[in-house]
Amino acid sequence: DAKTTQPPSMDCAEGRAANLPCNHSTISGNEYVYWYRQIHSQGPQYIIHGLKNNETNEMASLIITEDRKSSTLILPHATLRDTAVYYCIVRVAQGGTNAGKSTFGDGTTLTVKP
Amino acid sequence: DAGVTQSPTHLIKTRGQQVTLRCSPKSGHDTVSWYQQALGQGPQFIFQYYEEEERQRGNFPDRFSGHQFPNYSSELNVNALLLGDSALYLCASSLGYIEQETQYFGPGTRLLVL
Numbered sequence: 001d002a003k004t005t006q007p008p009s010m011d012c013a014e015g016r017a018a019n020l021p022c023n024h025s026t027i028s029g030n031e032y033v034y035w036y037r038q039i040h041s042q043g044p045q046y047i048i049h050g051l052k053n054n055e056t057n058e059m060a061s062l063i064i065t066e067d068r069k070s071s072t073l074i075l076p077h078a079t080l081r082d083t084a085v086y087y088c089i090v091r092v093a094q095g096g097t098n099a100g101k102s103t104f105g106d107g108t109t110l111t112v113k114p
Numbered sequence: 115d116a117g118v119t120q121s122p123t124h125l126i127k128t129r130g131q132q133v134t135l136r137c138s139p140k141s142g143h144d145t146v147s148w149y150q151q152a153l154g155q156g157p158q159f160i161f162q163y164y165e166e167e168e169r170q171r172g173n174f175p176d177r178f179s180g181h182q183f184p185n186y187s188s189e190l191n192v193n194a195l196l197l198g199d200s201a202l203y204l205c206a207s208s209l210g211y212i213e214q215e216t217q218y219f220g221p222g223t224r225l226l227v228l
Contacts, residue, residue, distance in 0.1 A: 034216070043118070043204055043219035044157065087156060101147070101170050102206075102217060104156030 004088045006108045012082075014114050018075040022088030025069040031092055033064060034102070035073045037084040044087060047073065078112045085109050116141045118207050118220035126226045127195050135190040135223045139207030146188040147217060148180060149204040157204055163188050164210060192225075200227045 005023040012018040024033065032051050036044035048055055048062045050071075055062045061074040075082055087107040119138045127133050139146050145164045149157035159172035163182035182188045186207075192199055202224050206217040 036219075041151075041202055041222070041224075043206075043221045046216055046218055049216060101159050101162065101172070102149075102157075103159065104149075106154075106156050 003103065004090060004105050006086075006088055006105060008106065009109045009111070011111050011113055012075075012078045014080060014112055015077055018078040018082065018110055018112070020073040020075075020086050020088075020108050020110060021070065022073070023070045024088070024090050027068050027090050028092075031090045033062065033068075033071050034089050034091055035060070035062065036087045036089070037082075038087065038107070039081075039084040047086075078110075080112050080114065083110060083112045118205055118218055120203075120205050120220040120223050122223060123221070124224045124226075126228065128228050129195055129197060131195050131227075132191065132193045133195060133225060135192075135203050135205075135225075137188045137190070137205030137207075137220060139186050139188070139205075140218050143207035143209050143218070144186050145208045145210055145215070146182060146186065147206045147208070148188070148190045149206065149219075150174070151202040151204060151222070153201070160190070195227045197227050200225060 032049050034049040035047040038044045048057055048060050050062045050064055064071045085107040087104050089102050091102050118140050121136045147162040148160040151157040160174050161171040162169050166182045177193045179191045202222045204222045205220045208215040208217045
């Protein structure tokens, strides 16, 4: 499984955009980039995922570089409730070996400040 | 739409005992994965069940075993508990081996081994 590298911590002002980077330089062609977040040791919450195109949903936007070696999760208007640990993982989503296994790193602790 | 549920929420055991944790997948999902999350670390993959069989396994000893029932619910069993088994145990469900399967996590069971 490809590994990811994330900064251990980041701060963001409330109401501003939070941009969380992730490096996945060894990603394979059939691996997707997934983002989850975890608040107060609850179960990780799915945010968004993508293969090579940029993606947007009601929670966030995902920007993946053309070479797919890095990505950025964007929370457009951060609120205090977005304070959490954010995990970037890469995972084979199609059927076969390792299809369902998610390898988590230590994530980025995002602190949104008033 | 029922999400992933886990029971119990908290559990205290002593060294050498055995424990069983339970998971009900999200409605419509047929694949269950189990993760262990030690304090301050990201979740670590234990194993995955699909069609009542263990399909993948992470780097965990045989003391960790599981089962999946015909209704897709699952159990995680840990024998001969060690102090180091104290952790948050997370269950994640997804829809089989198809493209773009997203894993959704439950709230977890916090196990304390004394």
